[in-house]
Amino acid sequence: MFPVNINNIVVLQREEHLEEIRQYNIARRRMRDGSNPFDLRTDIFKKSFRLNKEMARYVYNSVAENIDTTDNIVAVPPILKFFATLHFYATGSYQYSLGQNFNLSLSQPVASRAIHTVTNAIEERLGHLWVKFPTTVADKMEIKGRFMEATGFPGILGAIDCTHVAILAPNEEEHNYLNRKNFHSKNVQLICDYDLRILNVNAQFPGATHDAFIWRNSFVKQHLERSYNQGDHNTWLIGDSGYPLQPWLMTPFHNPAINTPEGRFNDIHARARNCIERCNGVLKSRFRCLLRERVLRYSPEKVGKIVNACSILHNICIAANLELDENIVNEEEINNERFQNDAQDNIFRQGEATRRRIVNNYFRNN
Incomplete structure (x- = not known):
């Protein structure tokens, strides 16, 4: 059995570690919220997402209500889930270049979940409007x-x-x-x-x-x-x-x-x-x-x-x-x-x- 003071040290270290993680997640959220993909230069935006800004706004506005939202302070905003998904479609990679710092704070598991959510939203909200076999x-x-x-x-x-x-x-x-x-x-x-x-x-x-x-x-x-x-x-x-x-x-x-x-x-x-x-x-x-x-x-x-x-x-x-x-x-x-x-x-x-x-x-x- 550990002495009391050692137990206290272990508990204190664990609490400090958890607090570090919490502060890191808050900082990561602030970094995401402080960036805006629409501020990217036009040519970089198109290369990164394959759509121009007007098209991206149209698609996002069409699917936004289907993308999960939460009050969790460390949650990824829906718009960044959307752009992470577009970037994955465009490149097939979870990795991002230095010029795309709005995405640097997304882990691969988070990006993967975002791709799942946004893909379903695009299919459900826009599929019947944009892929139609002619019948008339x-x-x-x-x-x-x-x-x-x-x-x-x-x-x-x-x-x-x-x-x-x-x-x-x-x-x-x-x-x-x-x-x-x-x-x-x-x-x-x-x-x-x-x-x-x-x-x-x-x-x-x-x-x-x-x-x-x-x-x-x-x-x-x-x-x-x-x-x-x-x-x-x-x-x-x-x-x-x-x-x-x-x-x-x-x-x-x-x-x-x-x-x-x-x-x-x-x-x-x-x-x-x-x-x-x-x-x-x-x-x-x-x-x-x-x-x-x-x-x-x-x-x-x-x-x-x-x-x-x-x-x-x-x-x-x-x-x-x-x-x-x-x-x-x-x-x-x-x-x-x-x-x-x-x-x-x-x-x-x-x-x-x-x-x-x-x-x-x-x-x-x-």
Whole structure:
């Protein structure tokens, strides 16, 4: 048993240590409250958060009420949770440069919790406003007209492709996330218009899932099939040869001769489809947390939410014509897989007839 005086010393030292921690946390809070990310120089602000100041105010005002608040004197203010999350999206890192001292006082666990809260808020408050697949006649005609004007290919409602977002190997069903490129990922389906606006994002599936399976189980496929059965025979997406040919999804011909109607169809099809490859590149270059080299260290469900939030912010940037002042990263590999259509399948035969009609009406002559 310790002498009384030793016990008193131990207790006193513990109390002093706790008081030091309390004072440190108060000082850290004052440092956070005394800084304002909006005071950053415009170019540094954009580089740090990928949005301009006006866009950031709009997004923050839209989601602020969904971000946790507390009277705790050492709690992180909601606005700094917001900017910590934007910075993570932009860089994929919890580390901050010296010029960003507003964030130096956030520990990694605090930043991680902020990312979770703010990501949910962006998805819940802004998702239905900024990522919308066109369903009205007017919206469809606008998108199809833009593709036609730019490429000469009729009826296109969007271009579709999948991209892999790297994650840590999950504890459950790990094998389902190991993709054919031999890293763990979510396989994310994106559909975009000609101007790189994301019309639909599906981040539910693990990396080993084939692109065609994701498409087959998507609400967009069901919507387009239903529209076709109701009489809309002049609307389709375009995808590469890894997708099935369907009357609402046009894929290229297999090895057509050069300068034939089928060859010209393929050339224009590839030119129109290039927008989805550029969209993937711009999205990942703008929000570098999605790059393969970053590897998101969250559960697959949280990774899907981060992808959704980044897609929403991407569309806000596109709407504001905000240029990306960096080289676009292209980490996508050419998909050499070819979907083997069943020649006896009625949907495939209808797709063949639709593709042949397009060739005859638009690509028969030079």
